[in-house]
Amino acid sequence: MQKNILITGGAGFIGSHVVRLFVTKYPDYKIINLDALTYAGNLENLKDIEHSSNYVFEKANILEAEKLKEIFSKHHITDVIHLAAESHVDRSILSPMDFIYTNIIGTVNLLQTAKDFWKADLAAHRFHHVSTDEVYGTLGDEGFFTETTAYSPNSPYSASKASSDHFVRAYGETYGIPYVVTNCSNNYGPNHFPEKLIPLFINNIITNKPLPVYGKGENTRDWLYVIDHARAIDTVFHHAANHATYNVGGFNEWKNIDLVKLLIKLMDEKLGRPAGTSEALITYVKDRPGHDLRYAIDATRINKELGWSPSVTFEEGLSATIDWYLSNTEWLQHVTSGNYQKYYEEQY
Numbered sequence: 001m002q003k004n005i006l007i008t009g010g011a012g013f014i015g016s017h018v019v020r021l022f023v024t025k026y027p028d029y030k031i032i033n034l035d036a037l038t039y040a041g042n043l044e045n046l047k048d049i050e051h052s053s054n055y056v057f058e059k060a061n062i063l064e065a066e067k068l069k070e071i072f073s074k075h076h077i078t079d080v081i082h083l084a085a086e087s088h089v090d091r092s093i094l095s096p097m098d099f100i101y102t103n104i105i106g107t108v109n110l111l112q113t114a115k116d117f118w119k120a121d122l123a124a125h126r127f128h129h130v131s132t133d134e135v136y137g138t139l140g141d142e143g144f145f146t147e148t149t150a151y152s153p154n155s156p157y158s159a160s161k162a163s164s165d166h167f168v169r170a171y172g173e174t175y176g177i178p179y180v181v182t183n184c185s186n187n188y189g190p191n192h193f194p195e196k197l198i199p200l201f202i203n204n205i206i207t208n209k210p211l212p213v214y215g216k217g218e219n220t221r222d223w224l225y226v227i228d229h230a231r232a233i234d235t236v237f238h239h240a241a242n243h244a245t246y247n248v249g250g251f252n253e254w255k256n257i258d259l260v261k262l263l264i265k266l267m268d269e270k271l272g273r274p275a276g277t278s279e280a281l282i283t284y285v286k287d288r289p290g291h292d293l294r295y296a297i298d299a300t301r302i303n304k305e306l307g308w309s310p311s312v313t314f315e316e317g318l319s320a321t322i323d324w325y326l327s328n329t330e331w332l333q334h335v336t337s338g339n340y341q342k343y344y345e346e347q348y
């Protein structure tokens with residue numbers, strides 16, 4: 001059967017890398033990128049592949065059920081890789097309802113559309129839901145999240161993602177939707193919107209602005225290069241058993257303050273500034289409410305069962321990421337104007 005894969009959120013950070021990988025690696029598939037182009041969606045992320053003959057863009061919101069039906073019919077959608085979401089924890093604290101609409105109701109709309117459209121032969125299809133390690137809540141100083149860790153979300157963002165994961169599972173158990181779920185750790189890389197820690201701090205170091213470290217900077221995250229996440233999605237989409245879930249991570253934990261110092265070291269070198277100059281920009285600010293202390297993914301299962309592992313080290317990935325931002329200052333200027341600017345001023 002010809003594969004016509006609907007990738008939602010394909011104009012965003014991770015989605016753009018997934019779209020690029022599928023369009024270039026699978027010329028026989030048709031890739032339909034559905035995106036509402038919110039503040040986080042940017043078609044500039046895909047300008048190198050936008051004229052590919054196996055690629056189509058549909059501007060649509062996953063809250064519009066009728067529009068989803070039209071798109072499924074028009075393109076004979078055979079599979080879904082679902083990334084569209086509101087994705088920033090700090091925004092979820094300011095405006096939780098946007099997260100409930102898109103992440104929960106939008107996901108259920110998509111599930112419902114897929115279930116109705118695929119009803120003649122559900123087993124021939126696949127719904128890949130892209131989720132996060134944040135659904136597991138927080139770890140103490142030790143231990144890892146595994147696929148059997150109980151959900152315990154602490155932010156409106158993670159609660160909305162946890163809810164969407166539960167709906168995906170429920171549509172599998174109740175209606176037989178053939179789903180897979182991946183729960184990934186923090187991504188970094190090109191096209192990352194500069195509201196998240198790494199791109200925000202890269203931008204602020206370039207422009208000599210304060211680096212707002214929440215609390216004491218002791219919170220820990222597990223970082224994965226976005227292209228390795230896209231590779232993991234490719235692997236799970238093609239090879240996982242139905243109803244499987246996989247944790248995806250880099251076995252690469254960093255305390256925020258140590259990561260910020262590494263970033264400063266690399267950036268001062270690349271910008272030709274004396275070592276440590278940008279440390280003066282570090283500014284400790286009020287902690288994020290409900291701030292999870294530590295995330296750490298146990299990615300043994302995807303490694304043992306499907307043979308996936310990260311392809312680059314953190315130092316390689318971070319260096320490539322900084323180089324990308326330094327040579328794409330126009331991209332940074334475009335996304336840091338307008339609405340983003342207003343939001344940024346409200347925050348700091």
Ligand code: NAD
Pocket residue numbers: 008009010011012013014015034035036037038039040041042060061062063082083084085086087088102106130131132133161183184185186187188193
């Ligand atoms: P992003 O915010 O960069 O991109 C989200 C995309 O979804 C944007 O292009 C936006 O326009 C689109 N979108 C938002 N609401 C929409 C709607 N109602 N209808 C259609 N399109 C809509 O997000 P990201 O960081 O690329 O994350 C992608 C997915 O991966 C999300 O589901 C997120 O929860 C998950 N995830 C992210 C990370 C991470 O570190 N960024 C880690 C694990 C999982």
Ligand code: TDX
Pocket residue numbers: 087088089090131132133134185186187195196197198200212213214215219220221256288
């Ligand atoms: O200005 C900042 N200062 C700061 O200290 C920002 C933006 C963040 N932080 C801290 C908070 C976190 O401990 O840095 C850490 C990383 O923060 P974010 O980049 O906002 O990521 P996080 O909250 O960990 O969530 C991310 O990873 C999981 C993504 O945004 C989610 O979409 C993904 O699901």
